Amino acid sequence: MSGEASFIEKLRAIATIPAARGLRDDAAVLDVGGTRLVLTHDMLVEGVHFLPSDPPTSVAWKLVAVNLSDLAAKGATPLGALMGYTLRGDAKWDAAFVDGLKVALDRFSIPLLGGDTVSGGERVMGMTLIGQAMDVVPSRGGAREGDGIFVTGVIGDAGAGLDLAQAADVNGNNVLVKAYRMPVPQIDAGLRLAGTVSAMMDVSDGLLLDAARMAEASGLAAMIDLDTVPLSAAYRAARGVERADRLAAATAGDDYQLLFTSNRPLPALPCPVTRIGQMIPGHGVHVHDSQGGVPLPQSLGWLHE
Amino acid sequence: MSGEASFIEKLRAIATIPAARGLRDDAAVLDVGGTRLVLTHDMLVEGVHFLPSDPPTSVAWKLVAVNLSDLAAKGATPLGALMGYTLRGDAKWDAAFVDGLKVALDRFSIPLLGGDTVSGGERVMGMTLIGQAMDVVPSRGGAREGDGIFVTGVIGDAGAGLDLAQAADVNGNNVLVKAYRMPVPQIDAGLRLAGTVSAMMDVSDGLLLDAARMAEASGLAAMIDLDTVPLSAAYRAARGVERADRLAAATAGDDYQLLFTSNRPLPALPCPVTRIGQMIPGHGVHVHDSQGGVPLPQSLGWLHE
Numbered sequence: 097m098s099g100e101a102s103f104i105e106k107l108r109a110i111a112t113i114p115a116a117r118g119l120r121d122d123a124a125v126l127d128v129g130g131t132r133l134v135l136t137h138d139m140l141v142e143g144v145h146f147l148p149s150d151p152p153t154s155v156a157w158k159l160v161a162v163n164l165s166d167l168a169a170k171g172a173t174p175l176g177a178l179m180g181y182t183l184r185g186d187a188k189w190d191a192a193f194v195d196g197l198k199v200a201l202d203r204f205s206i207p208l209l210g211g212d213t214v215s216g217g218e219r220v221m222g223m224t225l226i227g228q229a230m231d232v233v234p235s236r237g238g239a240r241e242g243d244g245i246f247v248t249g250v251i252g253d254a255g256a257g258l259d260l261a262q263a264a265d266v267n268g269n270n271v272l273v274k275a276y277r278m279p280v281p282q283i284d285a286g287l288r289l290a291g292t293v294s295a296m297m298d299v300s301d302g303l304l305l306d307a308a309r310m311a312e313a314s315g316l317a318a319m320i321d322l323d324t325v326p327l328s329a330a331y332r333a334a335r336g337v338e339r340a341d342r343l344a345a346a347t348a349g350d351d352y353q354l355l356f357t358s359n360r361p362l363p364a365l366p367c368p369v370t371r372i373g374q375m376i377p378g379h380g381v382h383v384h385d386s387q388g389g390v391p392l393p394q395s396l397g398w399l400h401e
Numbered sequence: 402m403s404g405e406a407s408f409i410e411k412l413r414a415i416a417t418i419p420a421a422r423g424l425r426d427d428a429a430v431l432d433v434g435g436t437r438l439v440l441t442h443d444m445l446v447e448g449v450h451f452l453p454s455d456p457p458t459s460v461a462w463k464l465v466a467v468n469l470s471d472l473a474a475k476g477a478t479p480l481g482a483l484m485g486y487t488l489r490g491d492a493k494w495d496a497a498f499v500d501g502l503k504v505a506l507d508r509f510s511i512p513l514l515g516g517d518t519v520s521g522g523e524r525v526m527g528m529t530l531i532g533q534a535m536d537v538v539p540s541r542g543g544a545r546e547g548d549g550i551f552v553t554g555v556i557g558d559a560g561a562g563l564d565l566a567q568a569a570d571v572n573g574n575n576v577l578v579k580a581y582r583m584p585v586p587q588i589d590a591g592l593r594l595a596g597t598v599s600a601m602m603d604v605s606d607g608l609l610l611d612a613a614r615m616a617e618a619s620g621l622a623a624m625i626d627l628d629t630v631p632l633s634a635a636y637r638a639a640r641g642v643e644r645a646d647r648l649a650a651a652t653a654g655d656d657y658q659l660l661f662t663s664n665r666p667l668p669a670l671p672c673p674v675t676r677i678g679q680m681i682p683g684h685g686v687h688v689h690d691s692q693g694g695v696p697l698p699q700s701l702g703w704l705h706e
Contacts, residue, residue: 099492100518106499107484110506111513115481124514126481128533129436137483137529139519176420176431178442179412180485180527187404194411201415208416209429213405214444218522222485224442224529228433 117235120313122166122297125233133175134227136166142219146277147261151268152189153196154277155221160200163225165281165298165352171234171290172227174283176209177201179223182216204283234289234296234356237313243294243357245318245373248282248365250328251303255348256335271330279352286354288363296356302349302397307373308381310355317378322346322385326370339385346383349398422540425618427471427602430538438480439532441471447524451582452566456573457494458501459582460526465505468530470586470603470657476539476595477532479588481514482506484528487521509588539594539601539661542618548599548662550623550678553587553670555633556608560653561640576635584657591659593668601661607654607702612678613686615660622683627651627690631675644690651688654703 104119111119115126123136140146140162146155160177167174179197183190201208206225239245257276260266266273281298289296295314299306303325311318322342335341357375376382383390409424416424420431428441445451445467451460465482472479484502488495506513511530544550562581565571571578586603594601600619604611608630616623627647640646662680681687688695 099490099495100488100520102492103486103488103495103499103518106496107502107513107516110499110503111515113481113512113514115512116514119515124481124483126514126531128438128480129434131434131436133433133438133531135481135483135514135529135531137485137516137527139485139487139517139527141487141519141521144520175433176418176429176440178429178440178529180442180444181408182444182446182525183405183408185404187407190404190408191411194408194415197412198415207418207420208412209418209421209431209440210416210424211412211442212444212527213408214446214525215405215449216446216523216525220487220519220521220525222442222444222517222527224440224483226431226438226440226531 121236122169125170125229132229132233134167134170134172134229136163137222137224138163139220139222150277152192156193156196157200157278159221159223161279161281161352163223164204164283165300167225167227168281168283168286169296169298169354170229171286172229174204174206174225174227176207177223177225178209179211180221181213182220183213184216184219230290232291234293236295236297236310239295239310239314239316239357239375241316241375241377243359243375244371245320245357245375246369246371247299247303247326247353247355248285248367248369249353250326251351251353252331252345252348253328254279254350255345256331258350272334276350279350281352282354282367284366288365289354289356292360292363293356293358296354299351299353299355300349303346304381305397306355308396311379311381314375316375318373318381319376320373320381320383322383322390324370324372326368339390343393347393347395347397426541427474430475430534437534437538439472439475439477439534441468442527442529443468444525444527455582457497461498461501462505462583464526464528466584466586466657468528469509469588470605472530472532473586473588473591474601474603474659475534476591477534479509479511479530479532481512482528482530483514484516485526486518487525488518489521489524535595537596539598541600541602541615544600544615544619544621544662544680546621546680546682548664548680549676550625550662550680551674551676552604552608552631552658552660553590553672553674554658555631556656556658557636557650557653558633559584559655560650561636563655577639581655584655586657587659587672589671593670594659594661597665597668598661598663601659604656604658604660605654608651609686610702611660613701616684616686619680621680623678623686624681625678625686625688627688627695629675629677631673644695648698652698652700652702
């Protein structure tokens with residue numbers, strides 16, 4: 097077991113109340129005085145979750161977006177944010193970060209409530225989002241045999257963008273680079289889907305890895321038709337549509353789309369949605385395309401710590 | 402203006418809703434569906450907020466305690482915690498940290514709700530506590546002219562303990578070292594005081610500095626009788642009771658006691674409480690003792706980032 101896995105196992109032994117959902121879900125769901133609160137906390141570390149060359153405004157956006165995506169998966173509306181931030185003495189970077197933070201918080205109508213600033217040797221930032229959910233809060237574990245598997249938006253743009261962003265002469269206006277730096281969480285789609293889906297989560301670490309997690313939580317297997325995984329025109333142009341290109345998209349991560357299962361008619365959504373497979377008995381994730389079964393790559397996604 | 406001060410000023414321009422209290426209070430106070438929530442987020446950085454030689458169990462305790470102390474100042478009961486944690490590949494340290502986390506959370510009946518683990522180059526940890534307050538939530542700014550100034554417990558032990566903890570042959574059972582490593586937040590006292598006090602905050606950065614902040618927020622001055630600042634027997638034995646010793650205690654920080662003002666009879670409290678001064682017109686903090694006015698030291702406390 098990796099250091100992170102054993103650490104989280106030890107935390108799970110502490111996090112025993114139902115609200116914590118065994119630390120296996122996108123967020124905690126806490127009922128307080130008739131209100132269903134959703135709470136999530138995600139961190140970004142420079143060099144791990146973002147590039148030193150990423151603009152501070154986009155890093156701030158990403159900090160908000162990755163947390164908001166967890167609320168989206170719960171069909172929750174944000175009530176406020178608290179931020180923890182390490183200052184490294186680069187006032188210009190920090191000032192630009194706050195500018196970006198304001199843009200992101202304003203865009204999604206999230207009040208900044210508080211937080212803490214500390215001095216540190218590396219850029220580490222954390223954000224807690226608190227949100228309010230409806231009566232029904234989807235989990236990862238509710239998928240039923242025969243349910244269709246769906247995903248919002250397109251998959252793989254951010255992964256392709258990360259490759260481009262690592263180049264010396266990165267073009268910040270490239271649509272793929274933008275998808276990596278400034279993902280747009282599907283908060284409105286999450287709100288509309290929460291009452292309909294049997295299971296829902298956000299795609300943060302790679303479509304196949306996250307589908308495997310949903311399958312495991314639901315005690316089923318996910319069968320995915322790789323040919324149906326939605327790719328953008330930009331991705332097709334930059335990377336292609338061969339099996340290897342599609343697999344790369346489905347294992348890259350940082351998509352921040354919603355992955356969900358349902359056997360009911362879907363509500364009208366403010367974004368494209370694509371059926372990519374079906375829940376079947378068994379376990380794990382099974383991938384096929386028009387040529388037949390697709391051998392799974394060693395890594396289904398990004399097991400980032 | 403320091404980098405931190407200008408950063409926080411920029412954040413204040415974003416944090417405009419009343420719940421954020423201008424980022425000038427110990428915690429945010431957010432009304433949701435008839436419930437008054439209190440939210441706080443504090444971070445610890447190795448080498449800044451704790452010593453590399455501090456036991457991981459006590460670092461975990463401190464992470465919980467410093468956040469809980471903010472809830473205490475609001476008279477709030479904790480509902481749950483989210484933790485952000487950087488893993489540096491030292492599994493033994495991390496395992497001991499979780500053991501200490503369990504002890505601290507159990508001691509104060511705080512459910513662990515969620516959080517995030519990341520890999521990082523230095524030990525940085527953040528905790529968000531969410532609590533539930535009563536109808537009346539004290540602020541720092543409510544003190545009135547003539548109110549008495551009070552403090553719970555004793556002052557200065559943690560500062561003296563920090564000095565001892567920096568020695569090579571530190572004795573972990575020393576009461577001063579314990580006060581530094583494992584402060585006990587006054588959560589019960591905070592609950593009982595919340596409805597009575599005119600202003601309240603926790604003493605984290607130094608009694609005089611925090612008293613000056615309370616005075617500023619209230620538009621008054623704090624007049625403090627240094628001879629009345631409560632010192633423990635251990636502090637008196639280790640450091641003495643001269644003016645310089647008392648000033649050192651009153652500017653050391655890390656006490657995590659409650660500082661409050663009131664002109665009403667105090668409720669029964671589960672801890673000692675001492676009247677140390679009075680709110681008067683003017684601004685700043687004025688200190689005297691039996692010998693007369695006490696010149697203020699250059700630093701009233703620890704302006705840690």
